Amino acid sequence: MYTFDLTRRALAAACLAGALVVAPAAFANQAAGDACAASLTPDGKAIYAGVIGAGNSGDLRTLVTDTARSLVMSGQIDRGNARTNAEAAGQCLEQARS
Secondary structure: OHHHHHHHHHHHHHHHHHHHHHHHHHOOOHHHHHHHHOOOOHHHHHHHHHHHHHOOOOOHHHHHHHHHHHHHHOOOOOOOOHHHHHHHHHHHHHHHHO
């Protein structure tokens, strides 16, 4: 029983270490993306932050679209300007990924 607990802890530590090694590579140039995002509107910044916070798990266009849609549906950003802000945030996210 004690050995099993140690094995679980070792596995959890290995997974965490792996995530920390992979995470910085997810947005290799986040500084450039952040600099770009500084010029976005508040709605664009919200989209950018939502995608950056979600990590690099999937197609960028899908991530931006889903994030923007979620923010619109929850009333956090304006629907009328969502597409324009999503496109601008997407450009900054592309810089962050490069």
